[in-house]
Amino acid sequence: MSPFAEPGKTFGQRLQAALxxxxxxxxIAFALFCLLLGVRTVDKVTGLTLAPRPGLLAIAVGxxxxxxxxxxxxxxxxxxxxxxxxxxxxxSERFERRDLIVLGTAAFVSALLLIVGGIIHWAAxxxxxxxxxxxxxVGVVRRVIVYFFPNLPYARIFTIGGIAFAxxxxxxxxxxxxxxxxxxxxxxxFDLSILVLTYVMLGWGLNIVVGLAGLLDLGYVAFxxxxxxxxxxxxxxxxxGFWMCLPIAGLAAALWGVILGFPVLRLRGDYLAIVTLAxxxxxxxxxxxxxxxxxGPNGISDIPKPTFFGLPFSPVAGSMTFSSFFGLKYxxxxxxxxxxxxxxxxxxxxxxxxxxxRRLPIGRAWEAMREDEIACRSLGINTTITxxxxxxxxxxxxxxxxxxFATRQGFISPESFTFIxxxxxxxxxxxxxxxxxxxxxxxxxxxxxxxxxxxHTEGLQxxxxxGFDPALYRMLLFGIAMVGIMVWRPxxxxxxxxxxxxxxxxxxxxxxxxxxGRA
Amino acid sequence: xxPWEKDPLLRVEHLTMRFGGLIAVDDVSFDVGRRDITxxxxxxxxxxxxxxxxxxxxxxxxxxxxxxxxxxxxxFNLERLDDHDINSRARVARTFQNIRLFPGMxxxxxxxxxxxxxxxxxxxxxxxxxxxxxxxxxxxxxxxIGGFARAEREAVDYARFWxxxxxxxxxxxxxxxxxxxxxxxxxxxxxxxxxxxxxxxLDEPAAGLNARESDALTELLYDIRAKEDIxxxxxxxxxxxxxxxxxxxxxxxxxxxxxxxSREEVRNDPRVIAAYLGVPDDExxxxxxxxxx
Numbered sequence: 001m002s003p004f005a006e007p008g009k010t011f012g013q014r015l016q017a018a019l020x021x022x023x024x025x026x027x028i029a030f031a032l033f034c035l036l037l038g039v040r041t042v043d044k045v046t047g048l049t050l051a052p053r054p055g056l057l058a059i060a061v062g063x064x065x066x067x068x069x070x071x072x073x074x075x076x077x078x079x080x081x082x083x084x085x086x087x088x089x090x091x092s093e094r095f096e097r098r099d100l101i102v103l104g105t106a107a108f109v110s111a112l113l114l115i116v117g118g119i120i121h122w123a124a125x126x127x128x129x130x131x132x133x134x135x136x137x138v139g140v141v142r143r144v145i146v147y148f149f150p151n152l153p154y155a156r157i158f159t160i161g162g163i164a165f166a167x168x169x170x171x172x173x174x175x176x177x178x179x180x181x182x183x184x185x186x187x188x189x190f191d192l193s194i195l196v197l198t199y200v201m202l203g204w205g206l207n208i209v210v211g212l213a214g215l216l217d218l219g220y221v222a223f224x225x226x227x228x229x230x231x232x233x234x235x236x237x238x239x240x241g242f243w244m245c246l247p248i249a250g251l252a253a254a255l256w257g258v259i260l261g262f263p264v265l266r267l268r269g270d271y272l273a274i275v276t277l278a279x280x281x282x283x284x285x286x287x288x289x290x291x292x293x294x295x296g297p298n299g300i301s302d303i304p305k306p307t308f309f310g311l312p313f314s315p316v317a318g319s320m321t322f323s324s325f326f327g328l329k330y331x332x333x334x335x336x337x338x339x340x341x342x343x344x345x346x347x348x349x350x351x352x353x354x355x356x357x358r359r360l361p362i363g364r365a366w367e368a369m370r371e372d373e374i375a376c377r378s379l380g381i382n383t384t385i386t387x388x389x390x391x392x393x394x395x396x397x398x399x400x401x402x403x404x405f406a407t408r409q410g411f412i413s414p415e416s417f418t419f420i421x422x423x424x425x426x427x428x429x430x431x432x433x434x435x436x437x438x439x440x441x442x443x444x445x446x447x448x449x450x451x452x453x454x455x456h457t458e459g460l461q462x463x464x465x466x467g468f469d470p471a472l473y474r475m476l477l478f479g480i481a482m483v484g485i486m487v488w489r490p491x492x493x494x495x496x497x498x499x500x501x502x503x504x505x506x507x508x509x510x511x512x513x514x515x516x517g518r519a
Numbered sequence: 520x521x522p523w524e525k526d527p528l529l530r531v532e533h534l535t536m537r538f539g540g541l542i543a544v545d546d547v548s549f550d551v552g553r554r555d556i557t558x559x560x561x562x563x564x565x566x567x568x569x570x571x572x573x574x575x576x577x578x579x580x581x582x583x584x585x586x587x588x589x590x591x592x593x594x595f596n597l598e599r600l601d602d603h604d605i606n607s608r609a610r611v612a613r614t615f616q617n618i619r620l621f622p623g624m625x626x627x628x629x630x631x632x633x634x635x636x637x638x639x640x641x642x643x644x645x646x647x648x649x650x651x652x653x654x655x656x657x658x659x660x661x662x663x664i665g666g667f668a669r670a671e672r673e674a675v676d677y678a679r680f681w682x683x684x685x686x687x688x689x690x691x692x693x694x695x696x697x698x699x700x701x702x703x704x705x706x707x708x709x710x711x712x713x714x715x716x717x718x719x720x721l722d723e724p725a726a727g728l729n730a731r732e733s734d735a736l737t738e739l740l741y742d743i744r745a746k747e748d749i750x751x752x753x754x755x756x757x758x759x760x761x762x763x764x765x766x767x768x769x770x771x772x773x774x775x776x777x778x779x780x781s782r783e784e785v786r787n788d789p790r791v792i793a794a795y796l797g798v799p800d801d802e803x804x805x806x807x808x809x810x811x812x
Binding site: 360362368374377381499502504509511 | 575601602605623627628631634636639691694696711
């Protein structure tokens with residue numbers, strides 16, 4: 001990043017520095033874009049030919065040069081960076097007069113954009129206006145709340161509010177829909193929430209291994225797969241139900257965690273990551289090739305749904321079902337709401353167990369091992385067993401989530417357990433802030449729910465044209481989000497650790513002090 | 520017979536450690552008396568830390584025997600134990616030359632981790648039983664409160680007791696990584712003491728401390744020895760500290776033991792003086808002759 005403003009510099013010197021910086025950025029942009037945007041392969045009768053696109057290239061480079069110049073003049077080189085008042089909205093510093101002027105102007109201009117956009121039907125204006133206004137509104141509301149209630153336990157309110165919302169959301173939205181016929185896409189909403197909650201649970205499970213014990217595990221999906229297949233095979237071959245198989249699947253995954261744990265115990269850091277990655281792939285390839293048992297790439301279908309204390313969710317009249325027992329009219333959505341509560345319960349159990357384990361000696365030993373393995377051994381802690389318990393506990397929850405996945409889908413195949421799943425779960429843990437339960441939950445909602453929401457931004461098509469498909473840009477946005485986190489919050493969304501025991505007063509520990517697992 | 524040889528806590532015999540062709544420690548034997556402060560000194564590269572790592576189980580010695588006799592009659596051959604068993608069963612605790620605290624955990628948490636084995640037993644989670652069935656025990660420990668809560672209270676009280684002794688009680692909820700260097704040293708000693716050892720091994724405890732801090736450290740070590748009934752084995756470069764507090768000194772040079780005796784004996788030993796001060800070139804032959812005698 002360019003050098004920040006030095007007080008002694010004249011405007012001329014600053015302009016010179018800004019121009020030099022912008023031109024260098026332009027060169028780099030040209031070098032990057034000349035092949036990516038500058039030429040396009042065209043399939044002609046004579047064969048594949050290159051068609052130059054100088055206009056597009058010039059626009060891209062121009063945007064970089066002018067953007068960089070403006071940023072330099074207004075932010076980096078400026079004596080009063082234009083971003084200061086906006087940043088100040090999210091701190092508790094006092095506002096200066098010029099801050100208020102800038103914020104007022106921004107609010108006025110964005111409101112104007114919104115109105116003008118509405119009149120001349122330009123969605124782009126409306127979008128920009130709405131975004132800026134929304135940002136300002138959030139900041140102002142935050143300042144007002146913090147001003148009047150400076151000492152509220154915000155993290156706790158956030159947690160309790162989140163859990164209350166998760167518990168009430170399906171019932172409330174279902175009843176609302178029943179009463180008023182709002183036309184909410186309930187089925188879709190519930191399916192998406194179930195998916196998000198599955199990843200929340202997986203994130204919390206992996207958090208034990210990576211966040212607390214500091215063992216970098218790139219093959220977590222193996223435990224997920226073991227849980228799913230154990231349940232699917234027991235259910236299809238022996239006719240066992242979901243609730244019977246759930247603990248068996250969890251224990252099988254935990255056992256697999258111990259089996260995996262033994263050979264990798266002597267490895268550290270990168271080597272451990274590589275070996276766990278290999279184990280994840282081994283599991284998937286075995287599932288793919290052991291056709292007599294796993295049915296290979298065709299997978300296992302007709303996996304039963306969970307029952308409500310023995311009452312199935314089915315339309316069959318005559319036999320005892322959930323709807324006939326409670327005298328309700330059968331609706332398929334009842335089964336989905338039940339699935340939602342099952343995964344919510346499983347996820348909350350994972351969270352509760354983790355929170356309790358952190359306060360037990362074994363949890364403290366995990367964290368101590370992440371901080372310094374040698375010191376642990378000098379204090380009489382058996383690090384072999386400590387690592388094994390971390391692997392086994394993480395794997396247990398992975399297995400539980402796996403058997404839930406199998407029962408929800410009704411069909412599983414090795415396709416569902418590829419490396420990208422492990423990568424997404426690990427990304428959730430890293431983005432959330434390793435070891436932080438709240439951060440992991442937020443990261444799972446953003447990563448899974450947020451990117452799913454991108455599929456449904458039809459409004460954007462009125463800006464970028466009919467052919468625009470926002471879902472295609474998911475990976476790009478994913479990458480941008482990752483880079484953003486690395487730059488602004490390298491320790492994750494929640495960047496502090498709370499102590500497990502206090503004498504007088506609990507203070508969050510900055511993550512800068514916390515080791516990131518070299519064990 | 521010297522006083523520490525009568526009923527030693529630790530008897531090191533013919534300890535040899537080879538790394539490939541390099542002999543880091545060559546046939547070293549000494550005793551550590553009960554309730555003594557034993558100093559292990561020598562110039563840089565003499566093999567002091569290697570001896571330490573052998574005693575505390577971080578290295579397995581190539582040859583030799585290290586026998587630790589508990590007051591209750593139990594004895595342990597340290598060279599046969601795993602490193603964590605040397606602390607938990609043989610009750611030998613150590614500190615490190617470059618401090619190894621858990622920087623992201625609070626001062627109190629550091630001391631709680633040191634009491635891991637006591638607390639683990641109380642939580643109903645036997646250290647050994649983990650394969651599969653450990654999960655059941657863990658679930659039990661998560662739900663159960665009674666006995667564990669009491670053990671935890673006792674552990675906090677013990678940690679509080681040690682924090683008061685090293686004057687860190689006000690900083691109990693501070694992350695260990697935020698403490699200044701001198702306090703980190705003291706915390707590391709308190710943490711080692713929280714494992715309730717019989718032999719405390721300190722690897723250069725005064726390194727990097729100023730004169731006042733190293734005086735305070737001396738006081739602390741005296742205090743520990745007077746009240747805790749344990750033996751202290753320390754490596755130290757700071758001769759003023761060593762000469763003031765040690766009852767018994769063992770001097771190493773190039774992996775060999777060159778002196779073993781009381782402060783006065785070692786202070787006047789020509790080999791020790793030669794090893795520490797070096798000798799002018801023209802006197803090498805003369806000193807060597809003296810040394811051989």
